[in-house]
Amino acid sequence: MAAEASDVVVTSERTVTASVLNLAAVLPTRGATATTPAGAPVMRAEDLTIRYGEFAAVRNVTLDIPPKQVTAIIGPSGCGKSTLLRAMNRMNDFIDGVRVTGRLVYNGQDVYRPRSDPVELRRRVGMVFQKPNPFPKSIFKNVAWGPAVNGYRGNLAELVEESLRKAALWEEVKGKLNKSALALSGGQQQRLCIARAIAMQPEVLLMDEPCSALDPIATARIEDLIDQLKSQYTVVLVTHNMQQAARVSDRTAFLLLGELVEVDVTSRIFTTPGDHRTQDYITGRFG
Amino acid sequence: MSGILPWALAGNDRARGDGGVLIYLRKARETLIHGVLLLCALVSVATTLGIIFVLVHQSIPLFREVSPWDFLTGTRWAPLLEPRSYGVLPLIAGTGLIAAGALLVAVPIGLCTSLYLSEYAPGWVRQGGKPFLEILAGIPTVVYGYFALVFITPEVLRRVFPQTEIFNGASAAIVVGIMVIPTISSLCDDAFRAVPRSLREAAYAVSATKLEVSTRIVLPAAMSGVMAAILLALARAIGETMAVVLAAGMTPKLTFNPLESMQTMTAYIVQVSLGDTPAGTIEYHTIFGVGLTLFAITLVINLLAQRVLRRFREVYE
Amino acid sequence: MSVAATLFRPRLGRRRWLGIVFQALCLVAGLVAVAILVLLLVHVAGQGWPLVSWRFLTSPPSQLDPENAGIWAALLGTVWLMALTALIAVPTGIGAAIYLEEYARRGRFMQVIHLNIANLAGVPSIVYGILGLAVFVRWLLGSRSLLAGALTMSLLILPVIIIAAREALRAVPKSIREAAYAVGATRWQTVRHHVLPAALPGIMTGIILALSRAIGETAPLIMLGALTFVRFAPGQWTGEYSFTPAGLWAWLTRSLDSQFTALPIQIYNWASQPDDVFRRLAAAAILVLLVVLLSMNALAAGIRAWQQRHRMW
Numbered sequence: 001m002a003a004e005a006s007d008v009v010v011t012s013e014r015t016v017t018a019s020v021l022n023l024a025a026v027l028p029t030r031g032a033t034a035t036t037p038a039g040a041p042v043m044r045a046e047d048l049t050i051r052y053g054e055f056a057a058v059r060n061v062t063l064d065i066p067p068k069q070v071t072a073i074i075g076p077s078g079c080g081k082s083t084l085l086r087a088m089n090r091m092n093d094f095i096d097g098v099r100v101t102g103r104l105v106y107n108g109q110d111v112y113r114p115r116s117d118p119v120e121l122r123r124r125v126g127m128v129f130q131k132p133n134p135f136p137k138s139i140f141k142n143v144a145w146g147p148a149v150n151g152y153r154g155n156l157a158e159l160v161e162e163s164l165r166k167a168a169l170w171e172e173v174k175g176k177l178n179k180s181a182l183a184l185s186g187g188q189q190q191r192l193c194i195a196r197a198i199a200m201q202p203e204v205l206l207m208d209e210p211c212s213a214l215d216p217i218a219t220a221r222i223e224d225l226i227d228q229l230k231s232q233y234t235v236v237l238v239t240h241n242m243q244q245a246a247r248v249s250d251r252t253a254f255l256l257l258g259e260l261v262e263v264d265v266t267s268r269i270f271t272t273p274g275d276h277r278t279q280d281y282i283t284g285r286f287g
Numbered sequence: 288m289s290g291i292l293p294w295a296l297a298g299n300d301r302a303r304g305d306g307g308v309l310i311y312l313r314k315a316r317e318t319l320i321h322g323v324l325l326l327c328a329l330v331s332v333a334t335t336l337g338i339i340f341v342l343v344h345q346s347i348p349l350f351r352e353v354s355p356w357d358f359l360t361g362t363r364w365a366p367l368l369e370p371r372s373y374g375v376l377p378l379i380a381g382t383g384l385i386a387a388g389a390l391l392v393a394v395p396i397g398l399c400t401s402l403y404l405s406e407y408a409p410g411w412v413r414q415g416g417k418p419f420l421e422i423l424a425g426i427p428t429v430v431y432g433y434f435a436l437v438f439i440t441p442e443v444l445r446r447v448f449p450q451t452e453i454f455n456g457a458s459a460a461i462v463v464g465i466m467v468i469p470t471i472s473s474l475c476d477d478a479f480r481a482v483p484r485s486l487r488e489a490a491y492a493v494s495a496t497k498l499e500v501s502t503r504i505v506l507p508a509a510m511s512g513v514m515a516a517i518l519l520a521l522a523r524a525i526g527e528t529m530a531v532v533l534a535a536g537m538t539p540k541l542t543f544n545p546l547e548s549m550q551t552m553t554a555y556i557v558q559v560s561l562g563d564t565p566a567g568t569i570e571y572h573t574i575f576g577v578g579l580t581l582f583a584i585t586l587v588i589n590l591l592a593q594r595v596l597r598r599f600r601e602v603y604e
Numbered sequence: 605m606s607v608a609a610t611l612f613r614p615r616l617g618r619r620r621w622l623g624i625v626f627q628a629l630c631l632v633a634g635l636v637a638v639a640i641l642v643l644l645l646v647h648v649a650g651q652g653w654p655l656v657s658w659r660f661l662t663s664p665p666s667q668l669d670p671e672n673a674g675i676w677a678a679l680l681g682t683v684w685l686m687a688l689t690a691l692i693a694v695p696t697g698i699g700a701a702i703y704l705e706e707y708a709r710r711g712r713f714m715q716v717i718h719l720n721i722a723n724l725a726g727v728p729s730i731v732y733g734i735l736g737l738a739v740f741v742r743w744l745l746g747s748r749s750l751l752a753g754a755l756t757m758s759l760l761i762l763p764v765i766i767i768a769a770r771e772a773l774r775a776v777p778k779s780i781r782e783a784a785y786a787v788g789a790t791r792w793q794t795v796r797h798h799v800l801p802a803a804l805p806g807i808m809t810g811i812i813l814a815l816s817r818a819i820g821e822t823a824p825l826i827m828l829g830a831l832t833f834v835r836f837a838p839g840q841w842t843g844e845y846s847f848t849p850a851g852l853w854a855w856l857t858r859s860l861d862s863q864f865t866a867l868p869i870q871i872y873n874w875a876s877q878p879d880d881v882f883r884r885l886a887a888a889a890i891l892v893l894l895v896v897l898l899s900m901n902a903l904a905a906g907i908r909a910w911q912q913r914h915r916m917w
Contacts, residue, residue: 091488096410120616123494133485136508146493149503151613193489200493201612313790320792324707327699331721331766334759338731341738396633403630416634418905423641425897427820429868430890433875434644437651437883465640494614498623519726526728528823529868533875553730553823560733560827566742578734582727589726593719 042067042204042234043088043125048102050083050092057083059258060102065204070226070235072249072266074242076286080258081238085206088236089125090118106204123150126197127206131213132189134181134196139164139173142181142192143199150200159199166232167195168225187218194225198233205233209240223248242282246270254278342582345575349373352569358576364539364555366573367562373573375580377539381456381549382581385531386524388460388545389467393520396464397471398513404472405479406501424469431462432533440534444546454536454548462534463527467520474519478512479505481603511599518592522585528553552581648894652887660888665870675889678870681750682819684859685866688754689761689818694811696758697765701807704766705773706795725763732760733827741828748829751860756824761814768810772803805911812904816897822868829863867893 041064050058057080065071065088073081086092087104090111103110111121134142143160152159160177164170169191173184181192190210197205207226211219226248229235239245245252246266253263254277262275273279280286350358353373361374404416435458444451444458451457482505490500506513536548537558550558556574564570663674708714736756741748776799784794800807867889874886 089492091491094488094491117616117620119494119496119619120614122492123612123614127492129485129488129492131485133483133489135486135489135504145490145503146495147612149493149495149499151615152611153613154611196489196493317790317792321703321707324699324703327696328703328708328717330696330759331700331724331762332717334724334735334762335720337739338727338735341735342731345738396637399630399633400637403627403634407627407630419638419641421901423637425816425901426644427822427868427893427897429820429822429871429875430644430648430894433871433886433890434647436875437887438643438647465637468637496616496619496623498626499619502626522726526726526730528728528730529872533872553728556730556734557823557826560737560829574734575738578731582731585726585728586723589723590719592726593722 039067041065042106043236044105045084045087046103046105048084048087048100048104050080050087051099051101052095053097057258058087058255061255061258061260063253063260063263065234065236066251067234068230068232069250070230070237070248072237072239072245072252073255074239074245074252074281075255076281077240079255081255082208084255085208085236085238086127088204088206089122089127091127093118123200124202125204125206126200126202127208128190128193128197128210130209132186132193134184134189134192136180136182138178139181139184139192140177143196146196146200160195163195163199164192166198166229167191168221168228169195185218187214187221190214190218190222191225194222194229198229203234205229205235207235207237209238211244212240219244242270254281256281338582342575342579345572346579348567349569349572349576359580362541364550366570367559371569373576375552375577377541378550378552378555378577379580380541380543381535381539382525382551382553384543384545384549385456385460385463385527385535385551386521388457389463389524389527390517390521392461392464393467393471393524394517397468397516397520398475400468401472401475401479402501402506405476406497406505420469420472423465426466428466428527428529429533431466432459432530435459435462435530435534448546451546452536452548454534454538455546456535456549457545459531459534460545462530463524466527466530467523470520470523471516474516475509475513478509478516478599481512481599482508483603509599511595511602515592515596515599518588518595522588522592525588526553526581526585527551528557532557552577556581645894648887648890650887651884652889652891655884655888656891661892665873673885675867675870675892678865678867678889679892681864682867684750684864685753685757685825686815686819688750688860689757690811690815692754693758693762693765693814697762697811697814698769698807700762701766701769701773702795702800705770706791706799721763721766725767728823729760729821730823730827732756733824735759736824737827737829747861748863749861750864753825753828753864753866756828757818757821760821760824761818764814764817765811768814769803769807772806772810773799775806776802805907809904809907809911812900812907816900816904819897819900820868820893822866822872825866825869826872 043065045061045063048058048061048063049056059080061084063084073084075081083092087100088106088111092098092100100112104112106121106125109116111118135145137145140157140160143163144156147159148156161170161174164173169188172188173179173192181189184192190213194205194210211222214222223244226235226237230250237245237249249266251263252266252269254261254269254273254275256277262269262273262278264274269278270282273282353361358373358375360376361372362376363372363374364377365372400416404413408416436454439458439461440451440453440455444455486504486508487500490504495504531551532554535551535554537550537554538548539550539555540547542549555577559570559574564574660674661679662676664677665673665675704714704717708717733756736752736759740752740755744752780798780802781794784798789797871886871889871893874882874889877883
């Protein structure tokens with residue numbers, strides 16, 4: 001593995017080679033077991049183009065999201081990865097002047113067809129944001145609000161506990177569910193937001209750079225969490241941290257200036273990228 | 288020397304060889320200006336102190352005639368007719384009834400329109416709403432009073448409730464309500480705008496509709512700003528004068544029936560001034576007694592509103 | 605799909621429908637306000653427009669002959685009053701704002717002053733009238749004069765001017781001040797030559813809006829004894845004055861000391877009389893007042909628009 005890596009990186013300085021070697025060394029410990037996607041894709045972007053006014057943030061992207069795996073989207077800042085992610089639960093709708101062409105297929109239907117209901121979509125496709133944004137309510141109400149508003153008929157308290165357990169937060173907050181969520185630390189708030197998202201029992205979980213506002217310890221805990229979550233949910237993760245993508249994801253897509261340059265099994269894309277632009281990005285030439 | 292003096296004071300401070308005198312003069316000028324500006328700022332302090340002093344000092348003769356307790360709790364206000372009575376409750380009741388009625392009109396309309404403008408309305412509607420509110424706010428109160436007397440009472444109220452008197456509290460409440468809609472609307476708009484976008488996005492992401500996001504997340508988050516808006520509108524409604532003079536009349540009455548005529552504290556003060564009340568009489572001093580009560584009430588409400596507003600700003604800034 | 609997922613009953617149709625109902629309610633609420641405003645304007649225009657004429661604008665009011673009454677005295681009184689008020693309040697207000705924004709140190713004292721000004725802005729206008737009555741009429745000047753009225757109105761709009769001017773000054777970016785200090789300017793020079801010109805459009809807008817508020821104020825003037833019936837307006841030039849400095853001074857002091865009336869007072873006087881004739885006169889006077897206010901607001905809006913396009917930064 002290491003020998004192949006250094007062969008690929010032809011004009012490398014020692015530090016650059018070392019970074020690629022680091023990635024390669026990290027890869028076997030997580031994810032990266034499947035070589036091809038198992039089963040039909042849960043979500044599929046077909047020739048998707050998203051424009052803000054004149055500027056095309058996402059250009060003709062065709063991407064499959066396989067089920068029960070973590071798909072990472074990486075790329076330099078401004079490459080459109082957040083825009084692409086937000087298209088998957090139609091959060092871009094709130095921006096004035098946004099135009100979408102192409103299709104985004106979920107559950108066999110184009111999510112952007114004229115009469116489709118984004119509220120319905122968001123029940124199945126949840127989202128965790130870059131900066132933790134808990135409601136200014138109690139911890140319990142944060143997790144319970146979404147299900148309550150959507151007419152959950154089961155036991156809310158059980159649902160809250162189950163979601164908090166899955167988000168690895170239960171032990172820390174079980175005695176103070178009625179306290180304000182804003183009193184939690186950054187990492188705890190983000191796990192609360194994850195609990196809030198999975199309380200809706202979504203099929204897909206979109207995560208937009210969930211660790212970028214957190215310290216390394218909190219980041220590590222959330223990366224552990226993502227690894228556990230993928231047994232139940234399909235995760236699409238946007239990150240600007242390549243090491244994180246290498247650690248956590250099964251498949252990685254590389255976006256550059258709105259175009260999908262390459263998508264492949266994570267281990268392959270970080271060791272033997274097919275496109276030279278991917279290679280340049282991974283070796284730190286830009287971005 | 289005398290040749291340099293006016294030139295230096297005129298401010299043409301180009302560098303010259305003889306620095307000493309010019310620097311001194313420039314410093315003197317700066318200090319003078321500093322002093323003048325400070326005086327300007329102190330005018331506001333002097334105004335407040337003046338108001339408090341005048342109201343208290345000129346009320347003392349009144350409170351020698353009637354005890355403050357009797358004044359505040361008496362239910363008959365007849366300072367000009369025999370037998371005299373100086374219970375201010377009817378005036379407070381009139382003020383309160385009209386102010387409450389005004390809020391009943393202004394809060395739903397102001398809150399709903401500002402919620403709609405901030406969460407639902409497309410850009411062009413929002414652009415059109417602002418000048419409209421400014422027009423509403425710019426119309427003088429006499430005009431509203433005139434409208435209440437000449438149109439609302441005969442054409443609207445009397446058609447529905449024929450027993451409505453010519454002067455009545457309801458028409459006053461309606462126009463005062465219209466008058467404070469812009470106050471509520473603009474402050475609520477600021478409050479909603481201060482709620483961060485990320486909070487709305489979090490709510491949409493758990494599959495909530497726009498109504499649910501607006502009313503169950505944004506509105507509660509902006510609640511203290513909304514409260515401050517309502518308090519400020521209340522203070523304004525209490526202090527309203529000409530509209531209630533024209534619409535509600537000048538007969539002090541302790542009543543809860545909005546279709547009757549009633550008198551507010553402000554209307555009473557106007558009534559005494561319109562007449563020929565010589566200085567030094569008890570009637571003259573009732574102006575200040577009632578004025579003091581009015582000032583105290585609006586001051587408390589305004590201070591409360593500022594407190595709430597400050598706490599709201601601390602959270603969102 | 606977990607068991608829990610099947611326990612959701614989202615009822616999206618009903619929730620969407622509620623949203624539509626809410627929007628409809630808000631629209632109705634807004635339309636009610638619009639309707640009342642439109643009704644008001646239409647009513648006033650309908651009643652008053654036939655009476656507005658040059659003769660109306662230039663005749664004195666007349667109780668006995670309402671057919672030929674006019675608002676000459678009231679107009680003149682309003683003009684004098686506004687001119688004097690502006691002369692007094694504008695420099696003081698701008699000066700205070702400059703002091704508070706540029707000179708004063710931040711701290712408890714400043715917070716108190718800020719709170720004080722905010723409260724003064726919320727004090728009912730009639731309380732200012734009471735203050736003016738006790739201080740200017742009874743104590744300082746001894747008579748119910750135009751000057752007392754102007755001083756009282758100045759105090760009334762001072763907080764408004766100060767708040768608007770402070771906002772305008774605060775909007776000027778720090779870099780402009782820093783650039784001036786860096787070339788050795790004193791504080792006053794920085795303010796006078798750099799900050800103030802940049803803030804001027806905002807300040808002017810605030811002044812115009814404050815004056816448009818002052819024009820409509822009636823209660824304080826009633827307190828001060830602005831009589832509801834004044835035939836001769838201040839400032840009228842009669843034969844006893846000469847065009848010498850002494851004569852001009854006499855004319856000025858006489859005018860400042862005279863009794864006066866103002867447009868809103870005239871409106872109140874006419875509106876409170878039950879006769880239909882007087883009600884129509886009131887409507888006509890209101891129309892004139894609204895036109896004046898509309899032009900002032902349009903001027904302020906124009907300045908604001910000009911400022912948006914010609915920003916200095």
